[in-house]
Amino acid sequence: MRLNIPTLDDAELKAVGEVLATGMLTQGAQAARLEQLMCELTGASRAAAVSSATTGLHLALVALGVGPTDEVIMPAFSFPATANVVVQQGARPVFADIDPVTFNIRPDLIEAAVTSRTKAVMPVHAFGLCAEMDAINEVAGRHGLPVIEDAACAVGGTFRGRAAGSMGTAGVFSFHPRKVITTGEGGMITTSDEALADQLNLLRAHGARRGELFMEFVEAGFNYRLSDIHAAIGVVQMGKLLAIVAERQRLAAALSSRLVDIEGVTVPSAPSHVVPTFQSYVVRLDDLIDRDGVIRSLRELDIESTLGTYGMHLQPYFQKTMGDLAADLPNATQAHHQALTLPLYPGLADGDLDQIATALRAAVAKNRRSAQPS
Incomplete structure (x- = not known):
C-alpha cells in the first residue's frame, strides 16, 4: 500500500491535451487562471505561480531583501528546503523548537530567537496544520519582521477561519505529487502586498520587463515560472480541492x-x-x-x-x-x-x-x- 496516490483522472489528461493542442506551452493563460483560483481560495489579492515551493520560498526571500549575514527564524522540524533557501541567500537559518503535539514552531521561542540580524520569520504549517499565526504575527509585528508562511502542505487549511497563505506577508504552497493537490511539480506564492507581488513577478521571469517589441532586463532574476502544461493540471485539481x-x-x-x-x-x-x-x-x-x-x-x-x-x-x-x-x-x-x-x-x-x-x-x-x- 503506497503512502499517497494523487487524485487524478481523465479531466487532468484532457486539460493537458488542450494545452498541447494550442502550441503555447510555457507560462500563460492556464497559469494565470490557477493564480486567480488561489487568490479566490486564500483571499490574497495577488498570486504568482512558480516551478516549486522551494523556488517560491527562495523567490520570496530574494524579493524581501534577505541576504548575507541576515537571519531567518524557522522551526527546526521541516523538510530541509525550508532552510536550504536561506543558505542560498548567504543568510543563516535560526532553528526554534516545536510544540510536540502540533509539530509547529512555538511562538514564544521566536521571540527568544530575534536578534539585530533577524530579517524574517518563516513558520511552517506542519503536515497541513496551521501554526499559531496570531501569536507569530504579534511577535513579528513588534520587531518589524515580514512573515513567510511555508504553507507547502496546507492548501485548503484554515486558522480561525482564515486561509493558510493569507496571514503572513506571503504564503508559499507546494503542488508536488505528495501534497493535497498536484501539478506534477509546481508551487504558488500568495500575497496582498502589491509591491512585493510586482517584484515576485519580475524576478520569476529572468528580471525582465516586456516592452513594445522585446524585453529589457532590470534585475538579475530567475527562471522560476510554471508551465501551462503543469498549470492546466492544477486548474482541474483546484476544482477537486x-x-x-x-x-x-x-x-x-x-x-x-x-x-x-x-x-x-x-x-x-x-x-x-x-x-x-x-x-x-x-x-x-x-x-x-x-x-x-x-x-x-x-x-x-x-x-x-x-x-x-x-x-x-x-x-x-x-x-x-x-x-x-x-x-x-x-x-x-x-x-x-x-x-x-x-x-x-x-x-x-x-x-x-x-x-x-x-x-x-x-x-x-x-x-x-x-x-x-x-
Missing part, C-alpha cells in the same frame, strides 16, 4: 479511531481553531518503540511508511555548519526520531484502514525496546 480535503479529514478520523488504543502510539490532533488538511497522517511513537524498526516491519507487510519529516539540525550539513543542537531542540529531536507517517489518501477503503491498523499494531509490538534501568 474541497472534496479532497474533506475526504482526507474523514479518513484521518476513521484511521485515528482504529489506532487510538495502540499502546505507545499518539494519533494526530488539532486545536479547535485550526482546520488541517492532513496532507500527511503522522503519529508519534513513544521513545520505547523503535520507529525505524516499525518502518521496516510495515514494509514487510506491504505498507509504505516513512518518518514524519526532518529535524533539520540533525542533518549532516547543518551539524557541520551549526554544531550539535540536539539538546537545545529536544522536541524537534524527538519528533525526528519518533514521528511516523502512514498512508492516507482518497480512495482508501475501510478494509485498507483496517489493514494499516492491524499492521501497525503488529509492527509496534515487534519493535518495543526494553526499558533501561534508571
